[in-house]
Each structure stands twice: as C-alpha cells, then as structure tokens.
Amino acid sequence: MTPEPQRPLRADAERNRQLIMRTAERLIARRGPAVTLNEIARAAGVGVGTVYRRFPDLQALIDALFTERFTTFLRLAAAAGQHVDPAQALRQYLLDAAQWRSEDRALDTILAHAGTDTKPIARMRDELGRHVDGLVRAAVTAGAVREDFASADVYAFLHMIGAVADRTHDIAPGAWRRYAEVLLLGFGLQRSPAAHTSAMTEEQIRRTWPEPATRRSADPGRAGRA
Amino acid sequence: MTPEPQRPLRADAERNRQLIMRTAERLIARRGPAVTLNEIARAAGVGVGTVYRRFPDLQALIDALFTERFTTFLRLAAAAGQHVDPAQALRQYLLDAAQWRSEDRALDTILAHAGTDTKPIARMRDELGRHVDGLVRAAVTAGAVREDFASADVYAFLHMIGAVADRTHDIAPGAWRRYAEVLLLGFGLQRSPAAHTSAMTEEQIRRTWPEPATRRSADPGRAGRA
DNA sequence: TCCTAAGCGGATCAATTTATCCACTTAGTG
DNA sequence: CACTAAGTGGATAAATTGATCCGCTTAGGA
Numbered sequence: 053m054t055p056e057p058q059r060p061l062r063a064d065a066e067r068n069r070q071l072i073m074r075t076a077e078r079l080i081a082r083r084g085p086a087v088t089l090n091e092i093a094r095a096a097g098v099g100v101g102t103v104y105r106r107f108p109d110l111q112a113l114i115d116a117l118f119t120e121r122f123t124t125f126l127r128l129a130a131a132a133g134q135h136v137d138p139a140q141a142l143r144q145y146l147l148d149a150a151q152w153r154s155e156d157r158a159l160d161t162i163l164a165h166a167g168t169d170t171k172p173i174a175r176m177r178d179e180l181g182r183h184v185d186g187l188v189r190a191a192v193t194a195g196a197v198r199e200d201f202a203s204a205d206v207y208a209f210l211h212m213i214g215a216v217a218d219r220t221h222d223i224a225p226g227a228w229r230r231y232a233e234v235l236l237l238g239f240g241l242q243r244s245p246a247a248h249t250s251a252m253t254e255e256q257i258r259r260t261w262p263e264p265a266t267r268r269s270a271d272p273g274r275a276g277r278a
Numbered sequence: 279m280t281p282e283p284q285r286p287l288r289a290d291a292e293r294n295r296q297l298i299m300r301t302a303e304r305l306i307a308r309r310g311p312a313v314t315l316n317e318i319a320r321a322a323g324v325g326v327g328t329v330y331r332r333f334p335d336l337q338a339l340i341d342a343l344f345t346e347r348f349t350t351f352l353r354l355a356a357a358a359g360q361h362v363d364p365a366q367a368l369r370q371y372l373l374d375a376a377q378w379r380s381e382d383r384a385l386d387t388i389l390a391h392a393g394t395d396t397k398p399i400a401r402m403r404d405e406l407g408r409h410v411d412g413l414v415r416a417a418v419t420a421g422a423v424r425e426d427f428a429s430a431d432v433y434a435f436l437h438m439i440g441a442v443a444d445r446t447h448d449i450a451p452g453a454w455r456r457y458a459e460v461l462l463l464g465f466g467l468q469r470s471p472a473a474h475t476s477a478m479t480e481e482q483i484r485r486t487w488p489e490p491a492t493r494r495s496a497d498p499g500r501a502g503r504a
Numbered sequence: 505t506c507c508t509a510a511g512c513g514g515a516t517c518a519a520t521t522t523a524t525c526c527a528c529t530t531a532g533t534g
Numbered sequence: 535c536a537c538t539a540a541g542t543g544g545a546t547a548a549a550t551t552g553a554t555c556c557g558c559t560t561a562g563g564a
Contacts, residue, residue, distance in 0.1 A: 062510060062561060088551065099513025104553065202477035208442050208457055215441035216434050231434055238464030240471075251428035288531060288540055314521065325543030330523065 069106050071096050073120075076113055081157035085165050089113070111167055118166035121159060122176045124152065129183035139196030142187045143241055147232060149210055154217035154228045191241070198240040209235055224252045295332050297322050299346075302339055307383035311391050315339070337393055344392035347385060348402045350378065355409035365422030368413045369467060373458060375436055380443035380454045417467070424466040435461055450478045 061069060075096035079087045089110055093103040107113040132145035153159055168177075184203050191197045212235065213228050220227040230251065236242040287295060301322035305313045315336055319329040333339040358371035379385055394403070410429050417423045438461065439454050446453040456477065462468040 064561065065511060068511085089553085090551070093513090100553080101513050101555085102511075105511075109552085198471055200476055204453075204478035204482065208453075211441045211445055212438035212457065215437045219437055227430075227434075231438065234461060234464035236464075238460035238462070245424055245466075250426060252430035256430065290531065291541060294541085315523085316521075319543090326523080327525085327543050328541075331541075335522085 065106075068096075068098055068102055072098065072103055072106060073113070073117060077117065077158045080114075080117075080161050085110075085114075085161050111165075114162055114165050115167050115170070115173075117158070117162045119173065119176070121156075121162055122173070122180065125149065125180055126176065126183065128152065129180060129187065132187060133183060138187070138190035138194040139241065142191040142197065143236065145184075145187055146206065146209055146236070146241075150213040150217075150228060150232050153210055153214045154221070154225075157218070157221065160214055160218055196241065201239055201241075205239065209239075220252070220256070223256045227252055227256075291332075294322075294324055294328055298324065298329055298332065299339070299343060303343065303384045306340075306343075306387050311336075311340075311387050337391075340388055340391050341393050341396070341399075343384070343388045345399065345402070347382075347388055348399070348406065351375065351406055352402065352409065354378065355406060355413065358413060359409065364413070364416035364420040365467065368417040368423070369462065371410075371413055372432065372435055372462070372467075376439040376443075376454060376458050379436055379440045380447070380451075383444075383447065386440055386444055422467060427465055427467075431465065435465075446478070446482070450482050453478055453482075 060066070072092060076087070076092050079092055079095055087110070089103050089107070090100050092113075093100040096103070103113075107116065128148045129145055132141045132148065135141035135144060166173075168174075181203070184206050188197075188201060188203050188206060192199055192201055209232075213232055216231050217228040233242065233245070237245065286292070298318060302313065302318050305318055305321055313336070315329050315333070316326050318339075319326045322329070329339075333342065354374045355371055358367045358374065361367035361370060392399075394400075407429070410432050414423075414427060414429050414432060418425055418427055435458075439458055442457050443454040459468065459471070463471065
C-alpha cells in the first residue's frame, strides 16, 4: 500500500528493505510467484517479522518491485527519445527494452502480478504511454514503419520477445534477437534480414518445449486477480 | 504416472474421469496452476477420493491433459501436411496451431507444467518433431521462406503468438492475427502486409499492460520443476 | 553518553492444502 | 437376480503456509 514512507527509514531498516527486495527478485526469478514471504525472509537472513513489517504481504512487495521496474521502462523510453532519427529512436527503445526484458528473469512475474490500480502507478503508466506514443508517432510520420503501426504493437513486441526470452534464457541466451529482427522486419522497421542470427539447434529446441515451470501463480499463470 | 490403464475403466469411472478432466481444464483456464485437486473435485461434483484415485496428484492430471493436447498438435501437423504446396502447408500449420493456442486458455499452463520425461510423451514429441521438420524442410526447399528458417522458429512463433493471445483474449480476441501476419512477413512466408488487421485501441492497450494474473505457478510462473 | 523511538526476529497460532482411509454403493458378469 | 470387484465420497490426519505479537536490540539525536 504505502508506496514511499514519509519519514525516511532508519539506515539499518532501509538496508534491510533493499536486502529483502533484492532477495525477493532472486527468488522470484527462480521460483516465480510461488515464493513465500517467510521463504524470502529466510533467504535474506532476516526475521519474518522484519519482512512483514515492511511489506504487509507478497502483493505489496511485488508492487514495490513493479514500481522500480516501471521506472526503468521510463528511463529507456526517455533515452531513446534523444535520437534525432525517429526510426533509430523507436528501434532503440524496442531493442533496449527487449534486452532488459530478456535479462531480468523476475520481470514477467512482477508485471503479471502487480496491482495496477494505485494512483502513482497510474501516473507512471500514463507517462510511459506518452513517451511511447511519441516515439511511435514520430516514426510513423517519418515513414520509418508501416503506417498502421501503433503503440499496442510496442507492448505486443515486448510480450512476444519476453515469451521467447523466458523460454530460451538458459539454453540459447541470445535467441530472442533473431525474433526481434523478424518482428522489426515484419513491422517494416528494418529492411533486410540482417546478419544471420541463426535459429536454435535440435537439442536446444527440445529443451524449450515445453518449458520449465513452477506451480502457483497462474503462470498461464494468468486470470484471477485481474 | 499410469498413462492409460490396461483394463478399461468401468463405465461410470470413465465418465467421472472425463468429467474431472473437463472440469480441471475450465478451472486451470480461469485460475492457472493454482488449482487444487480438492477444488476440482468440488467443482466437478465428485468426492475428493474419486479424483485422487484417478490422479495421484495435480501433476498426473496435468500430464493427462498434456497428452490430449499433444495429440491435437500432431493432428494439426498431419492435416497441414496434406497440402501439396509446401508454403500453404507450413502456413496452415502455423495458423491452425496459433488459432487453437489462442482459444484454449488452459494450454499455456498445461504445457508449462507438464512433466516431460515419460516414455510415451518422448515418443509423441519425436513424432511431432518429425512432422514439423518435414513441413519446414519442404517450405525451405521450395524457397517459400527465408532459407535459414528452422523448426525452432515454429515453436518460437507459437510461444510468441501465445503470449499475445493470452494477454488480449478478453480484450481484443482477434488481435493475435495481426502479429501472426507480421511474423509471417518477417519470416518471408508472406509477401504483402495483408488486409488491415489493425492494432488495438488506447483503452485496450491499457488493459493489457500489465496483464491480469493469479498467484501460484511460477507463471513467471516459470523455473523450478524443470 | 544516555535515552527512546524504531527496528528486529522468531516462537507461535490460524488457515489452508494435501492426501488417506474405509464404510457404503453400484456396474455389469454369469 | 445375485454376487463381487470396482468405484464412491467425505471426514479427518498431516503438512505447509500466512501472519501476528511481543520481549529484546540498536540507531542516532540531544
């Protein structure tokens, strides 16, 4: 609930808060939303009480992580916006975000389980929306993408790349780039099939299908909370 | 474990087995891997004992559902193979599988959580692999796709479409088609940008980002069991 | 240095989940 | 129809999880 406490935390408390969040990330990356606050406390080497005092429940912890993540999206969008060439700008945002998405193994769970109805989050979402919209509009106007390209395509792009990245991370780490390239081509944001980012080997495919998993968390883990 | 009992089940038992599986699908589609066998029993209107006798645990139930699903993949691949035109064949498999993937809301969870090490499943996987390989090789030979197109791209395609479909199902049901088209274009399996399958509206985007979710199931729900 | 508000940790309890067991019912063969 | 192997359901034991509470410790201002 409380996004940021008014009185700053005592130094040790703040340290613990960070420790808890970093530990939670690690655990979430490994086990998905099935993690437990008690479990996180143990892994972080602090008492359960310490965790529960700072984060009433797992939801609150995930929301906090979500806010951090969202900030990163904003930063990337702003950075990309610096480019003078609209095509470059859009391409950079897509690729930077994709790269980050492919590296942060906790991101999917965090995005999927964050509560999204709080005021500050709504504000950040609007801001990101504006940034992305700007990038997209500029690129379309400049004729650098197919003319029906829209913001939705940016989000879809990231979801798609994320799906591939999550399933190939341990097997063929760079594999997502191939699909990023294919999508950019399909969107008309890139012309030629680019340097061969080759497909995966037989064995790599086998290990991707179906992908590993953990129980707990509507991983289709979807639906439910909404 | 037991994939198919040797002595056929008594009629009423078989009926209950089906009832349980159909109920489980519904519940999994709605709540992801967070479902409980007791919960399924209640929803199916049978006793817990009945469920546990047939399926020792949730894993067994999911494995059974997985086998059914895999059979469907095989059927689609075989059907697509009938086409004389290799381009048509590959395209049909991709689109049929994608459509099905977008409709079966339980599929992602089932694929993500199935145990994959059993003999019969390995056999089915090999068979599907051969089918898909055949489709891909024929299309490449015919020059209907970019020459570095590989089987891995087929699986990646489905993961990517699945990601979009799962997140837009309730909001913009046909949205996945747009991205299927973009991917086909990017893979060189299709030439022109096709009839405008337009992007989503502002409001639709907002509701997709981030998407709804349920706890439990490493949805990131990933990693863990492997 | 002293004092106290703030923080800490983990024993402990409530709630939920998982899974078993067994007295009762029923399909379906002879 | 009668008999029995097969199946049924749900009360309940065991295990796991979620969350609180409170006596002890400590940061950091006066």
